[in-house]
Amino acid sequence: MHKPVRALTVVSVILTGLCVQDGGAEGETGTQFLERYEEEALLKLNASKKAAWQQKSNVSDENKAAYVRASLDLAKFKQEMKEEGTVFLFEKSGGLSYYEKRRLYKIARIGTSAQTDKTKLGRLYTIVAEMEKIYAEAEVCMEGSCLKLDPGLTELMRSSRDCQKLSDVWRGWRDQSGKKMKQLYREYVQLSNEAIRLHQYDDLGSQWRSEYEVMDVEKKVVNLFDQVLPLYLHLHSYVRRKLKARYGSESFPSTGHIPAHLLGNMWSQTWINIADLVKPFKNKQMLDVTNELKKQGYTPRKMFQTAEDFFYSLGFDNMTHNFWEKSMLERPEGREVVCHPSAWDMNKQDDFRIKMCTTVNQEDLLTVFRKMGHIHYYMQYKNQPLGYRQAANQAFPDAVGDSIALSMLTPGHLKSIGLLDAEYEQDEEADINFLMLMALDKIAFLPFGFLTDQWRWSVFRGDTPPEKYNDEWWKLRCRFQGISPAVKRGADDFDPSAKYHVAANLPYIRYFLSHVIQFQFYKAACERAEHTGPLYKCDFYNKKAVGEGFKSMLQLGWKEIWPTAISKLTGRYRIETVALMEYFQPLLDFLKKENGEDYGWEENCPKEPPPCNARRLETPISTVGLFVAIGVAVGRLRLRVVLV
Ligand SMILES: *[C@@H]1O[C@H](CO)[C@@H](O)[C@H](O)[C@H]1NC(C)=O
Ligand SMILES: *[C@@H]1O[C@H](CO)[C@@H](O)[C@H](O)[C@H]1NC(C)=O
Ligand SMILES: *[C@@H]1O[C@H](CO)[C@@H](O)[C@H](O)[C@H]1NC(C)=O
Numbered sequence: 122m123h124k125p126v127r128a129l130t131v132v133s134v135i136l137t138g139l140c141v142q143d144g145g146a147e148g149e150t151g152t153q154f155l156e157r158y159e160e161e162a163l164l165k166l167n168a169s170k171k172a173a174w175q176q177k178s179n180v181s182d183e184n185k186a187a188y189v190r191a192s193l194d195l196a197k198f199k200q201e202m203k204e205e206g207t208v209f210l211f212e213k214s215g216g217l218s219y220y221e222k223r224r225l226y227k228i229a230r231i232g233t234s235a236q237t238d239k240t241k242l243g244r245l246y247t248i249v250a251e252m253e254k255i256y257a258e259a260e261v262c263m264e265g266s267c268l269k270l271d272p273g274l275t276e277l278m279r280s281s282r283d284c285q286k287l288s289d290v291w292r293g294w295r296d297q298s299g300k301k302m303k304q305l306y307r308e309y310v311q312l313s314n315e316a317i318r319l320h321q322y323d324d325l326g327s328q329w330r331s332e333y334e335v336m337d338v339e340k341k342v343v344n345l346f347d348q349v350l351p352l353y354l355h356l357h358s359y360v361r362r363k364l365k366a367r368y369g370s371e372s373f374p375s376t377g378h379i380p381a382h383l384l385g386n387m388w389s390q391t392w393i394n395i396a397d398l399v400k401p402f403k404n405k406q407m408l409d410v411t412n413e414l415k416k417q418g419y420t421p422r423k424m425f426q427t428a429e430d431f432f433y434s435l436g437f438d439n440m441t442h443n444f445w446e447k448s449m450l451e452r453p454e455g456r457e458v459v460c461h462p463s464a465w466d467m468n469k470q471d472d473f474r475i476k477m478c479t480t481v482n483q484e485d486l487l488t489v490f491r492k493m494g495h496i497h498y499y500m501q502y503k504n505q506p507l508g509y510r511q512a513a514n515q516a517f518p519d520a521v522g523d524s525i526a527l528s529m530l531t532p533g534h535l536k537s538i539g540l541l542d543a544e545y546e547q548d549e550e551a552d553i554n555f556l557m558l559m560a561l562d563k564i565a566f567l568p569f570g571f572l573t574d575q576w577r578w579s580v581f582r583g584d585t586p587p588e589k590y591n592d593e594w595w596k597l598r599c600r601f602q603g604i605s606p607a608v609k610r611g612a613d614d615f616d617p618s619a620k621y622h623v624a625a626n627l628p629y630i631r632y633f634l635s636h637v638i639q640f641q642f643y644k645a646a647c648e649r650a651e652h653t654g655p656l657y658k659c660d661f662y663n664k665k666a667v668g669e670g671f672k673s674m675l676q677l678g679w680k681e682i683w684p685t686a687i688s689k690l691t692g693r694y695r696i697e698t699v700a701l702m703e704y705f706q707p708l709l710d711f712l713k714k715e716n717g718e719d720y721g722w723e724e725n726c727p728k729e730p731p732p733c734n735a736r737r738l739e740t741p742i743s744t745v746g747l748f749v750a751i752g753v754a755v756g757r758l759r760l761r762v763v764l765v
Pocket of ligand 3: 426433439
């Protein structure tokens with residue numbers, strides 16, 4: 122991604138045609154307005170953040186209603202401030218600096234809060250809170266006991282190797298979550314598009330993409346995906362062969378897809394939990410951090426301290442007293458919560474929190490690093506004006522914690538903190554085992570991260586009408602991820618919102634981008650640490666120069682556009698896949714050799730998902746043709762993007 126447009130070009134496009142009214146206190150200058158805004162906004166945010174925290178950490182109808190009231194109140198405030206701020210931006214902008222204008226611009230961009238019809242806006246907020254509530258309360262009952270997503274169903278998907286049971290859990294979760302939101306989601310799309318059109322955007326998707334402040338986001342994302350596709354293609358096929366050996370090829374469709382329930386995760390988005398089934402070199406060790414964490418009696422708190430210690434070694438501040446007092450690090454007793462992990466800036470100087478139902482395993486240890494990366498971002502920009510207290514790019518916060526976790530996870534570092542036994546030998550085969558483990562997390566995620574918003578952008582744009590919601594979702598899943606539904610999907614199913622970010626209305630492309638950017642951050646950090654040797658072996662623990670590099674980027678917050686921010690750490694102004702490809706090159710070479718001609722899948726979903734252990738003759742598939750199919754699929758998508 123490059124060619125940044127100056128933010129002020131964007132704002133004039135967005136605000137052109139708005140009826141600019143006279144606003145602001147008599148004789149007030151733009152600078153004075155910004156000061157007044159700062160004070161009033163802090164108060165309003167105080168109230169709405171508190172209500173939001175309650176709504177998510179104590180789910181009830183009462184707290185939902187309070188949250189909707191606080192959101193409406195905040196929206197009203199934003200509408201007023203936008204009116205006043207716009208006057209300074211266009212009519213009385215004389216004497217204002219670029220940075221003051223950028224803050225005004227921020228105040229003028231209020232998203233769906235632009236909806237002035239209070240009933241409609243209230244309904245919009247209620248729908249989202251209602252979908253979150255359905256998601257938080259959903260449970261699947263089997264064999265006389267009922268399980269929530271976290272930790273129950275997640276743990277089952279992680280550890281069970283019983284095809285039928287996995288299939289039942291997979292279906293059960295979708296029946297209890299997504300399916301119940303189908304009507305709500307339809308209404309939500311309508312209401313949010315209506316609101317965002319008052320803001321001169323075509324649809325909600327175009328507003329989401331505009332947050333990146335560069336042109337052609339869709340095209341650029343497709344381009345990045347194209348570059349990393351070979352890695353996924355070869356990982357997929359290697360994993361498929363290993364899974365066939367475990368579950369029997371009769372449980373797999375002849376189209377080359379992997380049934381979605383066999384990958385160790387509810388959405389098949391990370392495959393790290395099936396590492397034991399796909400380990401390349403059986404006689405060589407593979408990291409098993411989960412096992413060590415459990416053996417050594419780690420608690421969620423200790424996992425957070427492990428992350429705190431790593432950041433501290435780079436020269437970051439420790440977590441605040443309030444962090445430890447007010448965070449929710451485990452699922453509490455006696456009340457319902459939204460377990461999906463999130464980091465919170467309560468807009469005070471010392472109140473930062475994480476809300477997470479932490480389980481002691483490697484996946485969650487990585488999430489702890491990721492979320493703590495957000496907190497360090499908040500802490501670094503806390504002295505900026507309110508408008509700048511935001512990441513330069515929505516993909517950065519995750520990428521910060523993730524890139525630091527890449528260093529923590531190196532065998533060298535794990536040994537030093539006792540999470541890997543001293544006997545672990547590093548040779549070529551152990552290295553491939555290691556890279557496989559990392560790929561099961563990072564590479565397996567890429568198409569899922571890519572396609573979730575391909576679906577939503579198309580829905581918001583109206584290209585995918587409500588009656589095609591689920592079909593289109595599966596078309597994308599089959600085409601790009603090469604996975605197929607565990608069981609046949611019916612007309613009532615609505616699988617997209619069985620994923621938290623769809624139910625909770627959170628943009629997703631940032632996660633695809635952060636999976637690319639984190640390697641870019643990591644490589645830049647390794648260069649600062651003067652690392653030599655293969656990239657994947659770099660551990661920068663204790664290297665203050667690395668911390669300085671990160672800080673120079675994080676401190677800016679939203680003050681500068683992200684290409685400027687990323688250049689502070691990396692010296693480059695764009696998002697690139699070079700570091701990611703370099704990191705995994707030895708694994709790609711290995712996979713290509715192992716796969717030979719056996720890779721790829723058909724573009725379309727199988728007609729009938731095979732039941733577990735069905736007795737069917739396997740039809741051999743022509744793999745070269747399949748590679749062409751997926752390549753063309755991406756090509757076609759690119760074409761469509763250009764035409765839009
Ligand atoms: C925010 O609310 C808390 C609790 O009600 C209060 O103590 C604090 O002073 C408020 N902060 C601001 C900036 O108003
Ligand atoms: C949760 O919310 C309810 C109101 O719905 C309130 O009575 C209760 O005190 C809250 N519990 C906690 C722990 O905040
Ligand atoms: C910061 O946290 C780390 C790890 O929890 C701890 O070892 C260190 O002593 C702390 N430093 C300060 C100054 O509190």
